[in-house]
Amino acid sequence: MREDTPHAPQPMTGRETGWLTPSIQKSHERSETFGLCTFTCPDYDVLPKAELQLRLEQSRVLCAHATPVMETLHEQIVNTQSMIVLTDAEGLILHSIGDDDFLQRAEKVALRPGANWAEDRQGTNAIGTAITERAPTVVHGEQHYLAANRFLTCSSVPILDPYGDLIGVLDVTGDHRSYHQHTMALARMSVQMIENHLFSSTFRETLQIAFHGRPEFLGTLMEGIAAFTCDGRFLSANRSAQFQLGMPLAALRAHTLSSLFGLTSPQLIDRLRTSRGQHVSLDLHSGAVVCASVEFRRATLANNDWPQASHGTTRPSPQPAPRPVATARAPSRLESLDTGDPQVSAVIAKVRKVIGKDIPILITGETGTGKELLAQAIHNDSPRAGRPFVAVNCASIPETLIESELFGYEEGAFTGARRKGALGKLLQANGGTLFLDEIGDMPYPLQVRLLRVLQERLVNPLGSAKSIPVDIAIICATHRDLREMIVQNRFREDLYYRLNGLVVKLPPLRERTDLATVIHMMLESEPLDVAASTRLSVAHDVMALFEQCTWPGNFRQLGNLLRTAAAMVEDNGEIRREHLPDDFFDDLRNVTASAPVLPGLPARQPAPASRLQDVAVCAIAGAVARHGGNVSAAARELGISRNTVYRKMPGLAAPDHLLREV
Template identity: 75%
Template structure:
């Protein structure tokens, strides 16, 4: 007989209707496949004490790291008719603690150590379903397959070992009538704490890099941690590190310290020893800049095989991380400083000036790296709230397991070793000022409900607390996503969208701006980038011409990194020339040129008929000014840059090719006027 899924007595977290999610529906189908029947008394077999002791010993390391965290979690939920449960990878309960009266009720359904709570034994339940789906799961009331378990609400989170293997589940179970929406967030934080403890214990004798884009998050659950061997071979990374690096553990195993952080282990340690600051600024492989602290204990570093004493750099004293210093300078930023001559930007600034101080929410759109946070900071600096805080939260840079605690904070309970009395959320921190929610389109759907409530009622409930905190904030949001399309896909709430879009403005990408030269000059000035003798840097005309033809897929973030690299390589005259530019910049130029050429070829093929083959590059006519004007200008600019570089290197083709990051064959093809005999002499 097919099971009928009833509507729960109360709404389930993450949805308003309370109807079972696809995950729960699949779990019920699996339960039926196991031959279970909803009304039948479940299997309450419990392992004898001796066999349970053996299972606990087999999971000794997991229990050792999980039980202190469970005690902390219990303090958070005390007197809520609930309990905390730890299971192994098969769903066998190893340990449980909680309120005595609820433990007695749980005993009646064998929710106790030694009992098996996999789906094939208990049907749909948070522990078994979390194991089956390998993802956090809430099962509420009569969403449980077995009728005997309908009085429960369970929130379960899988626990992974440092190598990414599933080793257990942490579960919080209580009476379904007293379920609280914060429970899952607390469980996720607890699991991340367990996993970080396991990680530190497993890789204690390796080279570890703890990193985050903001230095205040070092030493907290937010920090990413990556472990390497002494010669730089990748070992593992915690969940936050995987998130920041943008790759799962399986993909990271193909990398090294050099490919992820751009330096060998010996170079990293040398830099740490030479630095006066305990926090280093490192560049990730994806171009992001992070602040990092380094641990190396008895690890053989470099080819010399020398050993080091344990050293953990966690102090934030001394000079701030460059990223933090730049953030401090933004406090003086004004809108007129952003108006550098581009008509689109001028129009945007004119619009926002009219709504500043009128309690109208702003939504800034545009590609990643177009300066949305700069605009938000300048808006705050000119608003009546300028004396209050400007609090920025990047919804895309915080793992989903932690974003709720980041926004709303949490009550006393020591979820990180550095914050034993809880933490104030970013919303409360912004009281009296401006809250900037960057990449709002990446906010998890369940949290959008809570954010909407904050915006409507102007109160916040910290995790693990029943008190409400009133807040007075202005809201500025930003995104590079199409929120209307996300609404159509049920990935963004329509009511939240209309609550946020009082005024929508769009910042143009760097390739469309008409003020590039002015922008570059201001960036060089603001970044205080100077040449070897301290003079301000300048840009050679041929380089500026190349800049104007680059597509800049990374926008200002890409431009800023390029200028910093060039500043490190510039000669004593302080002029940035082609040989000071990184190779990937020329790769972007070539890709842009190829895209322009392929676009022209596609148009020609369409004109000749759908089945026509595009002409080869050798038979293409010279591009006309009407169809390929940009491609023609780019070819001319490239020729000018090559000629200038050849002149700089006295006509040496090999040296010029190395400086430009291209092959000698490319130079010969671009400069056909060079005679073969002369080429040989120059080389």
């Protein structure tokens, strides 16, 4: 029998089952009740591609946060005859990466996207058993109920959302002969990363306290994170915070900032003001003393009485530091967006004709073309300019939370609901403008409720019998083809025709004729890391290269590139070829592979290798340091891939840096 194929079915005698752990033994018993037979070939039921795509859409937030962590984990275990698997809460495999040769072996037992590995399908296995037990689980070799799976050893960890509900499983599976005991530890750390990412994205507009009894653990996976409203009401806490506070999430929901940390919000503000750049010392309700850093989001604060951020005391929202010579950027107006491109000018002319006339506007265009900037400018030029502008990204809010985010809820409307309820985005925008970004990603069932609000102008918060009148202007945006989604029954036709009063399309950056003007404005207004006295400019040959680039990431890509280049310029402030990242030249070569060589574009390196290497490594090291070791955040800031960061700084791939990848 070949070693690269599953073991032949062998009967399991009573003597052999004696070494099973109690949880595995119970799982075997459950497998029997499901009617599974150890000796028969499993019936692999893999979802068709279209159905799998729908399930991926339903779990898009989980996938978005888990995929980068999976890539990092894979770098730690590469060439170990293993793979990494992400499933949803039902055990359906959503995504997998691993060594190519082992992925081929895993295909034989349908260990791939679209297959379901719940216990009632596959018997005892780490994924299904971890879901049932809601606990980290290792199933090694012969412990699998089905003989076909006994060439595997699997380590699975449940993933919980910020409210403590199971949303998926992260699994590391490999050849049973090469199992390492540290695999489970790596899987558990990776899940902590995913959960912390989900926590931060869910509680964007909150007061967050990161704490630990030892200050050196702040900023690592060991730190506890608790989220509160600005008036001190408890929202949630990550697993480490629950452990340090000595209570599960259900018990913590009865507490407040004052009952957990011994001080009110105003007292915390005073403590921050007098901390002089040091970590804040807080007293837990148990009597323990912890070091803490505080992150606050101004969007949730009614008054401007929070202290300014200082190193070691607060964690300001992750926005670039403003240039010393610049004050806060003036609110965008339509006039400021009209920079000479005929297509953009036509869009602005159309928009001006409908402003203030209660006509919904739908903005289409590729990701990164400035749709939210246009929406903000429309609001600022409208009669509602003095009222709220509320933006909601339908693609970034977990599907289980988007309904409560939009409509709000009454106290006790669902498990984990805040005391006294919460005001939804629709009511927050009352009198002003609601901007629904990525409207194509709104869950289908929720589209019905939104349509009703637009028709009746009444909002029913979750758990409430009251209908509240609302007066809002609606602006939506999407990069998707909504008409095609209607054909696929993924977007409601009636909602589409309710939203498309005026449809305008922003051109991608590669099609605009005002690139030089746009770059000049960005250099003047963007918060860039340069000295106050430095005036930035672009060399002529570099501008020629910019004109040839296709800019697949549009303004986001351009902005990241300019920030990278600005960090490397000399005193004269001129951006030259040696200040541009390698990826930019790689993209140019791909675009011009069948075309003549661009003027000034070298065959391989834009500058002497040693010079460029030093500059690039310096810029990358600075970005990684600014983001506390978060490689993904550093890569996004620089506009380069994570692989480029690791290639330029190979030391980041060491396991101990995994702790800081949060």
